[in-house]
Amino acid sequence: MLIDLPAHLSGDEAVGLVVGEEIAQYELGGGRNFIYLILDWSKPAGLRSAAIVDPQSDLEGVLNDLAQHGFKLETILLTHTHYDHVAGVGPLLKRDPALTIRVGADDLHRLPEGIQKASGLKTLKNGEQLRVGSIDVTAHHTPGHSAGEFCFFLAPSFSSRAYLLTGDLIFIRDCGRTDFPDGSDAQMFDSIQRVKQFSPETILLVGHHYAKECATTLARELVSSPPFLCDTIEELEKL
Secondary structure (H helix, E strand, C coil): CCCCCCHHHCCCCCCECCCCCCEEEEEECCCCEEEEEEECCCCCCCCEEEEEECCCCCCHHHHHHHHHCCEEEEEEECCCCCHHHCCCHHHHHHHCCCCEEEEEHHHHHHCCHHHHCCCCEEEECCCCEEEECCEEEEEEECCCCCCCCEEEEECCCCCCCCEEEEECCEECCEECCCCCCCCCHHHHHHHHHHHCCCCCCCEEEECECCCCCCCEEHHHHHHHCHHHHCCCHHHHHCC
């Protein structure tokens, strides 16, 4: 099943914020990290809500884009807490200590103590419903790369598209490492099976620019990704 990606996610380079699109993608840092903005355009400039996913450092361009288009950054969503996915949390809190931070409880231990004590930090529950302005976001606990990893699902709204932000659980035609202290092949396999249950039209937004493309769809991964084609944990372990 060939499903087209939205134009701003269909190239080989992240293009940042595009007016009217509820997802903005940026590539930052030496690890080729993707960070994302979730943007609610339903209100006038100055009253618009935004969340940032896995903030890297060097966020001035991202923050300038938010300000230019009248967004208030309200929430930080963390797929997991390996350093390259949280390096921007401290600087963002210095700018606005009232920011809400959402993170899996099993990944709290890697956050600096000052962030763990932030007034806006809240742990996530599997299946929890979140809101970014009028956009519905569901948090799904998907361990494997990290014990506290979460994916964030955006149900179709005014864009009529569904998105799953996968962090380092899933890459394009690949999956995340499981050889860290709290990684697990068995949990990775189980999490991939749960991801397979989403609609094939779901757009997968991964944590790093390791493939040529910047985004993919579940339909494409189901037929082209070696981890998705594994029928057993043992097959996944051999990859």
